[in-house]
Amino acid sequence: MLETVVSGIRFSNPLLLASGIMDETADSMIRISKSGAGGIVTKSIGMEEREGYENPVVYELPNGLGLLNAMGLPNPGIENYKNEIKNALKGGVPVIGSIFGKDAGEFLYLSKRMEDYGVHAIELNLSCPHAKGYGMEIGVDENLVEEIVNEVKKSVNIPVWAKLTPNTHKIVDIAKAAEKADALVLINTVRGMAIDVDARVPVLKNVYGGLSGPCIKPIGVRAVYEVYRETQKEIVGVGGILNGRDALEYIMAGAKAVQIGTAIYYRGVGVFHEIASEMREWMKKNKVSKIKELVGIAQVR
Amino acid sequence: MLETVVSGIRFSNPLLLASGIMDETADSMIRISKSGAGGIVTKSIGMEEREGYENPVVYELPNGLGLLNAMGLPNPGIENYKNEIKNALKGGVPVIGSIFGKDAGEFLYLSKRMEDYGVHAIELNLSCPHAKGYGMEIGVDENLVEEIVNEVKKSVNIPVWAKLTPNTHKIVDIAKAAEKADALVLINTVRGMAIDVDARVPVLKNVYGGLSGPCIKPIGVRAVYEVYRETQKEIVGVGGILNGRDALEYIMAGAKAVQIGTAIYYRGVGVFHEIASEMREWMKKNKVSKIKELVGIAQVR
Amino acid sequence: MYRVVEIEEVRDEAKDVKTFFFRDTSNPQPGQFYMIWIPQVDEFPMSISYIGELKGFTVKKIGKGTTKMHSLQKGDKLWLRGPYGKGFKIEEGKALVVGGGTGMATLAPLAEMLGNKDIIIAAKSEDEIIFRNRFKENVFFATDDGSLGFKGFATKLAERMIEEDDYKIIYTCGPEMMIRKMVDIAKERKIKIQASLERYMKCGIGICDSCTINGYRVCVDGPVFSEEILFSMDDLGRRWRAKSGKSISKEENHDIGEKSQ
Amino acid sequence: MYRVVEIEEVRDEAKDVKTFFFRDTSNPQPGQFYMIWIPQVDEFPMSISYIGELKGFTVKKIGKGTTKMHSLQKGDKLWLRGPYGKGFKIEEGKALVVGGGTGMATLAPLAEMLGNKDIIIAAKSEDEIIFRNRFKENVFFATDDGSLGFKGFATKLAERMIEEDDYKIIYTCGPEMMIRKMVDIAKERKIKIQASLERYMKCGIGICDSCTINGYRVCVDGPVFSEEILFSMDDLGRRWRAKSGKSISKEENHDIGEKSQ
Ligand SMILES: Cc1cc2nc3c(=O)[nH]c(=O)nc-3n(C[C@H](O)[C@H](O)[C@H](O)COP(=O)(O)OP(=O)(O)OC[C@H]3O[C@@H](n4cnc5c(N)ncnc54)[C@H](O)[C@@H]3O)c2cc1C
Ligand SMILES: Cc1cc2nc3c(=O)[nH]c(=O)nc-3n(C[C@H](O)[C@H](O)[C@H](O)COP(=O)(O)OP(=O)(O)OC[C@H]3O[C@@H](n4cnc5c(N)ncnc54)[C@H](O)[C@@H]3O)c2cc1C
Numbered sequence A, B: 001m002l003e004t005v006v007s008g009i010r011f012s013n014p015l016l017l018a019s020g021i022m023d024e025t026a027d028s029m030i031r032i033s034k035s036g037a038g039g040i041v042t043k044s045i046g047m048e049e050r051e052g053y054e055n056p057v058v059y060e061l062p063n064g065l066g067l068l069n070a071m072g073l074p075n076p077g078i079e080n081y082k083n084e085i086k087n088a089l090k091g092g093v094p095v096i097g098s099i100f101g102k103d104a105g106e107f108l109y110l111s112k113r114m115e116d117y118g119v120h121a122i123e124l125n126l127s128c129p130h131a132k133g134y135g136m137e138i139g140v141d142e143n144l145v146e147e148i149v150n151e152v153k154k155s156v157n158i159p160v161w162a163k164l165t166p167n168t169h170k171i172v173d174i175a176k177a178a179e180k181a182d183a184l185v186l187i188n189t190v191r192g193m194a195i196d197v198d199a200r201v202p203v204l205k206n207v208y209g210g211l212s213g214p215c216i217k218p219i220g221v222r223a224v225y226e227v228y229r230e231t232q233k234e235i236v237g238v239g240g241i242l243n244g245r246d247a248l249e250y251i252m253a254g255a256k257a258v259q260i261g262t263a264i265y266y267r268g269v270g271v272f273h274e275i276a277s278e279m280r281e282w283m284k285k286n287k288v289s290k291i292k293e294l295v296g297i298a299q300v301r
Numbered sequence C, D: 001m002y003r004v005v006e007i008e009e010v011r012d013e014a015k016d017v018k019t020f021f022f023r024d025t026s027n028p029q030p031g032q033f034y035m036i037w038i039p040q041v042d043e044f045p046m047s048i049s050y051i052g053e054l055k056g057f058t059v060k061k062i063g064k065g066t067t068k069m070h071s072l073q074k075g076d077k078l079w080l081r082g083p084y085g086k087g088f089k090i091e092e093g094k095a096l097v098v099g100g101g102t103g104m105a106t107l108a109p110l111a112e113m114l115g116n117k118d119i120i121i122a123a124k125s126e127d128e129i130i131f132r133n134r135f136k137e138n139v140f141f142a143t144d145d146g147s148l149g150f151k152g153f154a155t156k157l158a159e160r161m162i163e164e165d166d167y168k169i170i171y172t173c174g175p176e177m178m179i180r181k182m183v184d185i186a187k188e189r190k191i192k193i194q195a196s197l198e199r200y201m202k203c204g205i206g207i208c209d210s211c212t213i214n215g216y217r218v219c220v221d222g223p224v225f226s227e228e229i230l231f232s233m234d235d236l237g238r239r240w241r242a243k244s245g246k247s248i249s250k251e252e253n254h255d256i257g258e259k260s261q
């Protein structure tokens, strides 16, 4: 009922673990696999070991709005990540290796290593600071996005997913620039910040952070809907999915699968099983036998 | 204690009514003036009478996240708006005339009419669809923004505020393009949408709408903080302000005044009085005697 | 957020008027309204006309949304948000309930709760009278053409009855011209009055200013207003707002012009 | 969201260890922790060491954040989020409480709630012993250098006591090597055990994976774990994670190397 295929990879259900949440260590990824996730995306891995920013790196927004985070891409570096992947694969569900780099060369190298390690697909995290400019993200530069996607596609034999940023007015243009990718992942976090009034300073050590959780769902659904409309690409939706209806909303907008991150904070590790059964319940009640019947059904023509 | 001056205009408190919320009719504007607002921004007015989009035009997001709206800029047209302004001025607080147009010529004409009608300042709503391109906003095009601001500045004698969109990665560039404006207003709504899973269609008749309310506060605070850092401009903060702490957060980020819209939905018309007293209470407790001591205080140097 | 309800019964009430029954978790007060969304068609405000376990909307077919609604049957779905707005407040003493057209739909659940009361149900002619058998006693009919009960406007019948009885409170709903007249009567005779108003609604939640009359939002501050406010409403029955927000007088308001007083 | 609390009292507990008392609306269980933010300095996890009306954190000065905290005085403020994580579950039967260093801070509120118990308070030497006078009875001290009580590791004293008494449950907190040893002892002797672990924490809310040990997040699934899980934790006392998430063994872990067993 919930099976889905994205870029040729078969997932037993469309609920994948989003990059950056409980997916740096193999043991955690195995645990999430066993908790009902249809697939796993690893923490974004770069060329070198990075400690990430100092605390505070996470801010809990009040009233269930979501989270702000500025982890600073901590990761062991690609060379130290071989064992984690090897072990994570024991979880029995597809593992997508997320990578970040400062240019096409880095993305290329990282993709090849990930392929060697045995991941089922690569996810290009195109939302990190752009080394050439300042404060800009790689993901808002069509030329860079195109170059990275095309280079990586040429040199690996596994599917390549491109994860795009919502922090631009050009998301459709960027999606088109990434057209060689096998699937698009929408969206990464939304740029935001919080100030503690009593402390009179920004909360996050890095000042700026990424918004995730319920507050960004309308932005994510819009991005999926818009990009699905304008491209022929397969889409993985992500951003603020908390329950079965949220997942269905992304699917109706055009996503073939979704990713779940912040919901683990709100509902715990059992959230994959729970959302899957919420979806099944709705589908039974509404006499929908296969999730793929719903993909993009909300598009107004 | 709460007095503030923006672009030379003195406001008895920094809490202004945001454009588009209870400010199409003079009677409503007077009512809000009497309810404690420091100033009023009118509904955005254009060249011609417009009915706006068909219903649904507003969607209430669950759990207090905020609202999605696609009103479609309904307005009586500038010629029919003279009496509303004349009467609205009887509220006794400064009235800022918000206008939208498709090019510099329209903005120019509208500004002059508003000036004739007697408003204290003009607010340029630079977040409407751009007539030349498709789906893009005027507010993401530096050249157009610069042209509009400069033309309007040349031809009116009252202060000109430029209201910017957050739906871009270039907000600082746009702010710089608008540098001739007397003040910047940040932010307009964030582009989003919602699908009703049971109906299997987008909720808003226009499909896409603008997010407002608590879910966008971290985006608005970030925009104010960023732009304040990079420009010397006076800023009016807006987006998701629900209580005194929220208003102070914007002020500490760099705003000299703030605007309040969606909070009227959550807390009623009394929200201006209430937020003002929440601010005063915090200031007393924290021994701050003037709001201007707090402007931009959270900037990390 | 909308919630979906299923239509459990459809009942013909009068020419072009049907009641749609459904179950819902909300607990409305008489005089409150909902926004009904019919996906891909329209969203519009509708008063609650039955407030028990089985709730009802009594809907007159007048345009796109209501015409579509009239085609719906048992088992079909409606999308709702609400209840919204302020309902009627029950006052002491004998009440006169004056309902014109579907205005009676708004008044009916209130009328059922009142003890000491007289009810006037008015319409252009007999075939437009709703709830003919809903109330057992103290019901008076008025039709413009005299096809049922009193011949003439509801306001005329009301004036006569007020002369003969000591009503403490008037509750009314119907065409705005009728409400205007009832408000004037109440003011003159120093009787309390509550009226449920209708103005063109977009948001239904008090932000868009489209339903505002003299600074009062019908959707949030009303739809039911009491005498203090009604007496001060200069625009009642005189000035409206076009969908654009433009101020229009009676002469320019074609929608209103069509409706009977 | 942080809330601000005011320090009401600062008490010296031992060399480089102070307790900070404050009032707060939260209602923590023994074993739970908070994230303390000192604006512009650092944010770090801290167990609750007093859980009454007047709550306390007992803090050892070891780095940037804790050094700054040691400079704070009555009237100064702390920013908190929490309480977080799972605390101790009280088990039937006589308990042995084994606290090493500031680990005793985590155990103290539990120890106060236990009926039938013995307590071992251990440290390198007498000047590092905390809560020397907090418990009136059944308290045993152990120091590496013998400056107070038993000379030698806490684990050695614990083994001796276990030989002589019929403890049903061990509660422990302290350096991870000590916990590893206590877990091994409990496994061997088939005694129940609960241990509160410390791992490097960033988010404190179970999303960043930095505090994870064998798939269990210390911040959410712990910090207190029971025997079923502890017995299965291969990495306990053997492998850690660097701030980057890189897996490191005991030999590579300099922070741990420094701490006494
Ligand atoms: C508080 C309130 C309670 C109401 N209760 C009832 C009721 O119990 N029974 C009933 O039959 N009708 C009721 N109405 C009127 C009902 O909302 C309109 O008949 C309905 O909106 C028409 O929708 P449509 O799509 O069929 O018409 P359209 O095709 O949209 O327009 C037809 C006409 O209806 C009027 N109208 C349309 N939309 C609205 C709107 N959103 N608000 C106000 N007027 C509108 C317009 O003036 C127009 O002339 C109520 C209105 C309000 C404001
Ligand atoms: C659940 C839990 C409960 C704790 N309870 C207590 C307690 O009651 N009393 C007490 O004195 N200490 C306690 N600690 C340890 C305390 O968190 C660290 O001493 C503190 O984080 C050091 O911060 P710093 O800024 O002074 O050190 P830094 O300058 O940041 O670093 C110094 C050393 O402290 C360790 N450390 C730093 N930050 C953390 C962190 N966020 N999480 C874990 N280790 C860290 C590092 O390994 C480093 O070697 C607890 C830790 C955890 C995880």
Ligand SMILES: Cc1cc2nc3c(=O)[nH]c(=O)nc-3n(C[C@H](O)[C@H](O)[C@H](O)COP(=O)(O)O)c2cc1C
Residues within 6 Å of the ligand: A018, A019, A020, A021, A043, A044, A067, A069, A071, A073, A098, A125, A163, A187, A188, A189, A211, A212, A213, A214, A216, A238, A239, A240, A241, A259, A260, A261, A262, A263, D207, D208
């Ligand atoms: C703590 C945290 C860390 C994240 N790290 C990454 C990352 O390393 N790479 C990446 O592509 N996205 C990262 N994200 C973004 C998520 O993968 C996801 O796009 C976003 O959180 C929206 O989904 P959600 O609302 O379900 O969390 C991170 C998000 C959070 C909350």
Ligand SMILES: Cc1cc2nc3c(=O)[nH]c(=O)nc-3n(C[C@H](O)[C@H](O)[C@H](O)COP(=O)(O)O)c2cc1C
Residues within 6 Å of the ligand: B018, B019, B020, B021, B043, B044, B067, B069, B071, B073, B098, B125, B163, B187, B188, B189, B211, B212, B213, B214, B216, B238, B239, B240, B241, B259, B260, B261, B262, B263, C207, C208
């Ligand atoms: C129903 C509605 C209508 C709006 N109309 C306008 C408008 O006409 N012109 C404009 O510049 N902004 C308009 N806005 C945006 C608000 O002025 C404001 O920028 C935004 O809502 C964020 O503030 P808030 O969270 O306090 O509502 C509108 C917002 C809402 C909710």
Ligand code: FES
Residues within 6 Å of the ligand: C200, C201, C202, C203, C204, C205, C206, C207, C208, C209, C210, C211, C212, C217, C218, C219, C220
């Ligand atoms: S309908 Fe929008 S204010 Fe009443």
Ligand code: FES
Residues within 6 Å of the ligand: D200, D201, D202, D203, D204, D205, D206, D207, D208, D209, D210, D211, D212, D217, D218, D219, D220
């Ligand atoms: S500190 Fe982030 S998962 Fe525990």
